Amino acid sequence: MLQSIEVSPGARVIPRVVAPRAASAEARETATPEKPCIITSHLSAFFGDAPAIKDVSMVVPQQAVTAIIGPSGCGKSTLLRCINRMHETGPNTRVDGQVEILGSAIYGDGTSATAVRRHVGMVFQRPTPFPTMSIRTNVAAGLRADPRSRLAQENVDEIVEKALHRAGLWEEVKDRLNESAMTLSGGQQQRLCIARALATRPRVILLDEPTASLDPLSTQKVEELVYDLRETVTVVIVTHNMQQAARVSDRTAFLLAGELIELAPTNALFTAPMDPRTEAYITGRFG
Numbered sequence: 001m002l003q004s005i006e007v008s009p010g011a012r013v014i015p016r017v018v019a020p021r022a023a024s025a026e027a028r029e030t031a032t033p034e035k036p037c038i039i040t041s042h043l044s045a046f047f048g049d050a051p052a053i054k055d056v057s058m059v060v061p062q063q064a065v066t067a068i069i070g071p072s073g074c075g076k077s078t079l080l081r082c083i084n085r086m087h088e089t090g091p092n093t094r095v096d097g098q099v100e101i102l103g104s105a106i107y108g109d110g111t112s113a114t115a116v117r118r119h120v121g122m123v124f125q126r127p128t129p130f131p132t133m134s135i136r137t138n139v140a141a142g143l144r145a146d147p148r149s150r151l152a153q154e155n156v157d158e159i160v161e162k163a164l165h166r167a168g169l170w171e172e173v174k175d176r177l178n179e180s181a182m183t184l185s186g187g188q189q190q191r192l193c194i195a196r197a198l199a200t201r202p203r204v205i206l207l208d209e210p211t212a213s214l215d216p217l218s219t220q221k222v223e224e225l226v227y228d229l230r231e232t233v234t235v236v237i238v239t240h241n242m243q244q245a246a247r248v249s250d251r252t253a254f255l256l257a258g259e260l261i262e263l264a265p266t267n268a269l270f271t272a273p274m275d276p277r278t279e280a281y282i283t284g285r286f287g
Contacts, residue, residue: 001231032235034061037234038083043097045078047085049222052078055097055259060251062102065235067249067266069242071287075258076238083236085113085121102203118142121197125209127189129181136177138192139163142200159199166232167195168225172209187218191225198233205229207237211244223248242282246270254278 020248038060045053053075060066081087082095099106106116129138139160160177162171167189176183181192190210197205207226211219226248229235233270240243245252246266253263254275262269262278273279281287 020201034064036060037062037102038236039098039100040079040082041098041100043079043082043095043099045075045082046094047090047098048092051258053255056255056258056260058253058260058263060234060236062234063230063232064250065230065248067144067236067252067279068236068255069240069245069252069280071257072240074255076255077208078258079255080122080208080236081237083204084122084206085116086122088113118200119202120184120204120206121200121202121208122206123190123193123197123208125212127186127193127213128194128249129184131168131180131182132179134178135173135181135184135192136160138181139195139199141196160195161230163195163199164192166198166229168228169195170222185218187214187221190222194222194225202233204234204236207235209238209240212240219244242270254281256281268270 024126026030034211036059038058040056040058043053043056044051056079068079078087083101083106085097087093087095095107101116101120105111106120121169130141136157140156143156143159161170161174164173172188173184173192181189184192194205194207194210197207210226211222214222223244224233230250237245237248251263251268253267254261254269254273254277258275262273262275264274268280269278273282
């Protein structure tokens with residue numbers, strides 16, 4: 001539950017997350033099981049010999065929003081990058097353990113990282129439109145990654161329009177499709193990047209602090225988009241903002257020093273965390 005600290009008149013009121021000791025364990029045990037989309041089993045990721053995430057086993061349900069919270073440097077972004085096989089692109093990196101998406105292992109002999117990324121879209125903290133491309137060609141960029149695919153043979157204009165509609169951007173850019181993507185505002189550029197990820201019809205969208213560099217109005221639009229996307233795709237969002245996690249997610253995972261401390265329905269985690277470290281973090285005692 002979100003509350004405000006009582007202060008003297010005229011002083012600043014600071015929002016705070018309060019975690020009362022409600023008996024929510026029964027509710028967790030009786031919750032309706034959801035179909036899994038992403039399953040990580042004893043997943044660890046390394047930079048050289050230093051582990052960034054350690055033995056993380058978790059289940060992310062289909063067509064839901066799962067938020068990952070935790071202090072800076074706890075491994076949130078690394079966990080995302082393991083789910084679409086981007087971590088291994090860095091120098092002197094490795095991944096141990098298993099990740100399954102919709103029943104298929106994404107690591108192992110014969111598994112193409114490029115093929116994985118076509119089904120697992122990713123949007124980063126800062127908008128990353130291709131600066132030399134138009135709005136239209138930005139959205140269609142992913143379709144050219146595999147010219148033999150069924151998507152690449154379809155009507156590209158139709159795919160672009162559908163992706164922009166899903167990203168809530170069509171009405172704002174429909175008369176500007178041939179203009180440079182760099183003419184868009186920061187919030188529009190971020191939604192353009194989401195549209196680009198959606199154009200390949202992924203099963204999963206990963207969002208790495210997608211509103212960190214945006215103004216409040218743009219943040220609200222992206223949050224509304226994230227909330228709506230659950231109808232068609234599985235969304236995993238890393239956020240440093242606990243209020244944002246509470247607003248947009250169905251489940252929340254708390255990471256600390258590379259370890260998964262707790263994963264629970266969002267309301268349960270914020271109102272009655274099972275681990276004292278989770279309670280300490282969401283009530284602001286550290287982090």
